[in-house]
Amino acid sequence: MHLAAIAPRTPIIGPMLCGMVLMSMMLISHDVNAQVVDSEPLERIVEVVRTLVQTTLGAAEPATTQIEIAQLDSRLRLPRCAQIPSAELAPGTRSIDNGTISVRCSAPVAWSILVPVRVEREQEVVVVTRMLARQHIIQPDDVQIKTVSSRTLSNGYFDTLDAVIGLQTKRALNPGEVLNTTMVTAAKLIKRGQQVTLFSSRPGLTVQMKGEALEDGVLGQRIRIRNRTSKQIVEGYVESSGTVRLGL
Structure with a gap:
């Protein structure tokens, strides 16, 4: 065009x-x-x-x-x-x-x-489909794409579902609200003091051990972990809730 x-x-x-x-x-x-x-x-x-x-x-x-x-x-x-x-x-x-x-x-x-x-202009944005509580981890059923007039939008809105899945709400949200960056934050998948599973893998071999998180962590964040057996402090990347991949 x-x-x-x-x-x-x-x-x-x-x-x-x-x-x-x-x-x-x-x-x-x-x-x-x-x-x-x-x-x-x-x-x-x-x-x-x-x-x-x-x-x-x-x-x-x-x-x-x-x-x-x-x-x-x-x-x-x-x-x-x-x-x-x-x-x-x-x-x-x-x-x-x-x-x-x-x-x-x-x-x-x-x-x-x-x-x-x-x-x-008509803009596709992410909106909330149901009431969401504060500190709720956004799931696929919680949001949908809707087309709205750009005049009704504030800065920082999301236009893809993948961008918000897994984020955590900062406050309670109502159905129909347009999600923007002020409403959500990266979810803490690991909290300081939490017992976590450490793992290291390579082709044909995976090693797992237990440890204690020394700091909070969101997905992909590098954090410090104390090996529960050796007491050695190591660093790894948050993979999911309670799971850390050792950084090699």
Whole structure:
């Protein structure tokens, strides 16, 4: 799909957003006339903003994606830029879905303008299917994929089930809640003082022994274990609840 299909037109954001458009100008030459004869076309500014948003979103965005760019004041008069103005995400903008684009010109007169944008698209996210208690280890039946509007999302959401299976909830969760990184953490499969099984394997041979965990551990974490027989302290990687693979 071509990027142009993402936003066939430029919807108008309400008057409040229009009022957010900020402009700062700085003369870089004392020879520039105060009366600007050739003004920067507002349409070119809008197109520069749209191009940046489309590039940021990528070519895989669905045709239902809508880009809304704040309407520029028709009375705005900026010196025409010698080159096509540049555009980038304004400082502090974390997401293109609801952010601000900084458009700049360097010559013959330096100016910049901030243009608010909104992007609405259908996004697949992970949602909770039933009530989950605090410190619950998420299982496959606890979550599902659902398509929602990007405007309802906060940063840090998950879009694949594999990314959340095995994580532990930080608080109680209600059915229908969109999971994000603030709600879950890596589950502690081993706790300090717990008796664990140590194992080491190679083709044709597996050795197991008992030990005591000297620290908490999540899946894949390297932790210290005291061998219950030799009292020697060794290190291994958490494989599952109560099982540690010796690091060789």
